[in-house]
Amino acid sequence: MLVLLMSCSSDCLVSSIEWNTLASFYNSTQGSLWATKTNWLKNDPCEGRWYGVSCDPQNTTTLKLALSSNGLNGTIPSSVALLTALSSLDLFVNYLSGTLPPQLGTLKKLTYLSLTLNRLSGIIPSSFGELSSLQSLLLCYNKLSGTIPASLTSLPDIQLLSLCSNNLIGTIPLNIGQLSTLKTLILSLNQLSGSMPSSIGSLVSLTRFEVQNNKLSGTLPSTLGSLTSLGSLNLSNNLFGGSLPIGMAHIFNLISLSLINNTFCDACFPFNYTISSCHVEDVSFLCNCSFKPCGTTKPCISNLSCPLSVTPSPSIVGIPNPSVVEISEYKNTQSKVDGNLNISTLVLINSSLIVSGEVVGIHSNLSLSSGNLTILSGFTLLQSILNMSLSSTIIVLGKTSFSTVI
Template identity: 30%
Template sequence: MMMKKKKDSNFKLLSLFLFLGLIQTNGDDGIGVRIGDGGVWIGGGNPNSNPGSAPMQQTNAAYNALQSWKSAITEDPSGVLKTWVGEDVCSYRGIFCSGSSITSIDLNKANLKGTIVKDLSLLSDLTILHLNSNRFFGQIPDSFKNLDSLQELDLSNNRFSGSFPQVVIYIPNLVYLDLRFNNFTGSIPENLFNKQLDAILLNNNQFTGEIPGNLGYSTASVINLANNRLSGEIPTSFGITGSKLKEVLFLNNQLTGCIPESIGLFSDIEVFDVSFNSLMGHVPDTISCLSEIEVLNLAHNKLSGDLPDLVCSLSNLINLTVSFNFFSGFSSECSRVSVGFDFTGNCIPGKGYQRPQPDCSVIPGGALSCLRIPAQPLTCAAISVGLKVTP
């Protein structure tokens, strides 16, 4: 008898809720009904309004972004994109997740050909985007400024072109920028060196114009501007803030003028390469303040005078290259440098493999006046007192 009453009661409740379901006015808010031993349960509401649906929305955005990018890639010889199927984006090759969020894309050496789509800016948790050694071309979408979490952007060894991609300056948390081996043209913007970057790698492009005057105020530990078409002088601000710069590569450009005395403020520098330019004048004594330097390459310029004793006495120096300049001599201290010292192609009397005498009769830039600090002995810690330079 009790069982019959319980079933009758459930039947009446079910009839009532089915009736309510017929008169609902919001088609998006359905009603769920379940009958069990404990009675009747009712549930409703749009599942997309449920707080637990946020990860699903995020996954859908990531899926749409990656599928949009997939459609913009025209060649995939390694079959990377064959795995980009289904809504589980974290299983895609080259895609790395934390939980359900995409945090890293690493498609280095995938040999993909195509363009970069603006939809990638939907990946709000993306911190690393590495696309080294592919065949991507075109430009970087302006929407990349919305990648608030992005810290590393490596687009090196591709076929990007056009002027410097200004959008990278507005990526708020970017600390590593690698645009090497592309076809970017035009000038390098000044505000790039105001950005808090650890590495600025722009070598092997077609950048022209002068190096921005605020170069020395950069926070980067590595600045590589090699193999471009940059002209003008090395900015006098170079080193003025005493930043933690460790590598400076300006080789194979069209730079002229002097090596700034302010280079001596880079006390942590390990590599300084300005070879294959048209720099003139004397080597500043302040280079002797570079106590950590290991590689100093001044080759293939138009530098002259005697190579300072102080330069050759640097304790950590393992490679000193001054070949193919117009140096007229070096001291006994330099004669003691037996490993990695190349002074061929200069104008040093009594040494072999030097320029023929007619080439040394007229020294290029002989009338060039470079700033000199007459400090004997040189006190490295006091250099900044005599250098008041504005960018």
């Protein structure tokens, strides 16, 4: 049903422009079919308490429009930009289609914009970077395309940026690190590519970072270790490779980590603290051993596809001063530990490892099963062994070798 635009009666406190703007929004989003439309188009929007409309204390202008989960259809009219005092526009979970009006970028007092779970298409207007008061931008679960506008990195007060589950392409903006107030960044379920910009390390307030299910590649920047406030990190289902930045060992607030389906070439997690939720399935290393979640003082190397190189001890695979090292299903013949391993227990299962220094320990336990252990600098290994278990193993000490079958 089309409602003709008309002005409010003379006793209305809001301007006729604002009344007609709200009426236009009602028409454009098929207001007659809304789930709730109490008092709409009846007298004054503020004093008449139109459903979802909040006004200033004087009832002269609209400050908030909250119509989430209300069955809105149709398009967002560009005339919404005439609500110049608007601080919050919440249209979450509706059936809105069409494109995002660039005119919304003129709403200088807007702090909250949520259009998540609609059917919006087209690009994210670059004018959204002019929303100088914006703190939260939520555009997830739409059909938006194009790139992430570089202008969004100019939002001075943004704390929540959520663009997940769209069809966005291109790279993460190089200047993303300019968003110094950002606490949550969710870019998952898009088609983003390229590497993670090093400026990401400048987001010192970031507590949640999700980029899973994209096409991001390359090694993670060392600056990632600067995100010391980070509590949740999801990098799964991308094309990341190389080593995890050793600086990640200092993200002590990290409680949730997902690295699923990447090609990282670390021997184990470089964390010396416990992560309560850790998912590492289908990566090139599986270091859980018997410890769940990951993050333990017992480093382990399992099913690793790339060379291990540790220089020097007492830090191995990112865990300082380990006392127990477990290596299983590891047969990369190029791998070598440079330096001494001052540990109490070494477990080698169906694996090969070369140590250029010595394996020593005050009370050492050696357990080898179907393995190949080479100690290049000699016999110190045997001098402090208290318990030895050997099964189908080849040991090379300097130039001397012997095998065992037990």
